[in-house]
Amino acid sequence: MNETRQTLFRQGEGAFAYRIPTIIALKSGRVLAFCEARRDSLGDSGRIDIVMRAGDGLRFGPARTVASGGGNTVGNPCPLQDPATGRLFLMFNANDADRPEPMILRGEGPRTVHVMYSDDEGETWSAPRDITRDVKKPDWTWYAVGPCHGAALPGGRLAFGCNHAVLDPAAGRSGPYTSHIVFSDDHGASWRLGPTLAPGTNECALAPFDDGGLLVNMRYIPFGEGEENPRCRAQAYSPDGGAAFSPAALRRDLTDPCCQGSLLAVRTARGEEVLLSNAASARRERLTVRRSADRGETWAIERVVEPGPSAYSDMARLPDGRVALLFETGEKSPYERVDLAVFSLSE
Numbered sequence: 001m002n003e004t005r006q007t008l009f010r011q012g013e014g015a016f017a018y019r020i021p022t023i024i025a026l027k028s029g030r031v032l033a034f035c036e037a038r039r040d041s042l043g044d045s046g047r048i049d050i051v052m053r054a055g056d057g058l059r060f061g062p063a064r065t066v067a068s069g070g071g072n073t074v075g076n077p078c079p080l081q082d083p084a085t086g087r088l089f090l091m092f093n094a095n096d097a098d099r100p101e102p103m104i105l106r107g108e109g110p111r112t113v114h115v116m117y118s119d120d121e122g123e124t125w126s127a128p129r130d131i132t133r134d135v136k137k138p139d140w141t142w143y144a145v146g147p148c149h150g151a152a153l154p155g156g157r158l159a160f161g162c163n164h165a166v167l168d169p170a171a172g173r174s175g176p177y178t179s180h181i182v183f184s185d186d187h188g189a190s191w192r193l194g195p196t197l198a199p200g201t202n203e204c205a206l207a208p209f210d211d212g213g214l215l216v217n218m219r220y221i222p223f224g225e226g227e228e229n230p231r232c233r234a235q236a237y238s239p240d241g242g243a244a245f246s247p248a249a250l251r252r253d254l255t256d257p258c259c260q261g262s263l264l265a266v267r268t269a270r271g272e273e274v275l276l277s278n279a280a281s282a283r284r285e286r287l288t289v290r291r292s293a294d295r296g297e298t299w300a301i302e303r304v305v306e307p308g309p310s311a312y313s314d315m316a317r318l319p320d321g322r323v324a325l326l327f328e329t330g331e332k333s334p335y336e337r338v339d340l341a342v343f344s345l346s347e
Contacts, residue, residue: 002344003305008033008053008060008326009338017042018051020147021338023326024079025316027086031057032122033326034077034090035338037065042335045100048073050092054122057318057342066090066125067116072097074114078160080150082187088118089188090125091145091160104142105174107167111143112136117188131191135182140164141174144203145182148262148314151206153214153241158184159194161204161216176223177202179216181242198248199223201234207263207274207296212241215296217263217276220250231282232256235296254290254299255280264315264323268345275302277313277325284311284334287327291345305341309334318342 009018015037022034032054039047050067053060067074067090078091092114099109113135114128136143142165150160160182165174179201181194197204197216204218218234233254236245254276261278273293280288280301287310290299305325311334313327322344330336 003341005339005341007337007339009035011336014063015039017335018338019328019335020075020312021326022077022079022148022314023316023324024149025318026081026121028121029319030121031055032079034079036075045073046097047071048075050074050077052122057324067092067128076145076147078146078150080158082158083152084156085187087188088122089115091115093143093145101142105165106172107141113143134191135193139167141167147203147260148205151208153208154210154212157241158188159206159242161206163202176200177221179204179218194242195245197236197245201248203260205261205263207265209272213295214238214242215274217261219258219260221258233261237295257281257283259284260312262314266317275315277315279310285309287313
């Protein structure tokens with residue numbers, strides 16, 4: 001099996017831990033790997049920055065900070081290149097270091113949405129722009145972009161998959177997580193809300209198709225006393241560029257431990273296909289890449305990349321046609337390293 005593998009980020013080297021990996025291959029062939037540098041602990045809040053390594057898919061330069069929380073939390077890095085202009089966008093979230101997710105869900109702290117861009121393939125970046133008012137409703141508490149790369153659709157539309165929760169003032173807490181889509185139809189000059197999907201859907205990934213179709217695959221988190229945890233993923237499809245989606249359906253054939261997953265649209269000799277990476281187990285382990293030739297109607301297991309501890313992941317298609325899979329893994333815990341595996345679809 002012609003697979004290469006290397007560690008790009010390792011716990012204790014420059015930060016307490018690294019989490020939430022995302023990857024993008026630019027039109028030039030340059031590959032950018034992002035993740036959160038959790039400076040003081042493994043927790044989702046605290047002093048967290050976004051770091052990046054740039055390379056060609058096999059060799060990478062040193063890690064550098066591209067978005068700093070200034071002592072607070074920035075995270076969920078989501079890159080996307082506009083094919084028409086070449087501009088590279090990075091959308092992410094921010095919150096106060098001492099306001100973790102449970103407090104935000106009670107309405108006791110802000111969670112904001114930001115975007116910045118680069119016109120030189122990630123060498124330099126614009127100042128972050130706060131777009132919270134454009135893409136977050138006033139009664140929404142939690143908000144998370146991705147986390148994985150966005151989607152460029154025919155006609156110039158740019159899209160990111162996100163999720164949110166809505167405050168229930170009487171209960172003093174938020175209701176279920178719900179996936180939604182964010183769009184730009186003017187090459188990133190402005191961003192707006194798209195459709196909202198079913199309650200219980202959470203972190204989501206997008207795969208675009210040449211005719212404007214858009215597949216969304218989602219983590220599912222049960223909400224409500226006594227609700228069954230199906231330990232699987234959810235999925236929906238839009239035939240019209242994300243204007244409307246089919247009802248979100250639980251996919252019990254896609255075993256998942258309630259974790260993030262990634263989609264990648266690829267063109268092969270068989271036509272348009274889509275890949276799905278996720279921890280295909282009841283626990284965060286057995287990172288698996290599945291393949292579909294019918295827009296997610298059916299999936300076949302293509303490769304178990306990591307049978308041991310593994311969690312979040314993202315994928316990119318390299319110029320030579322191989323797939324780069326960036327993922328969390330380790331010996332005892334899935335959060336010890338962020339590794340990059342590169343493999344061929346033709347094997």
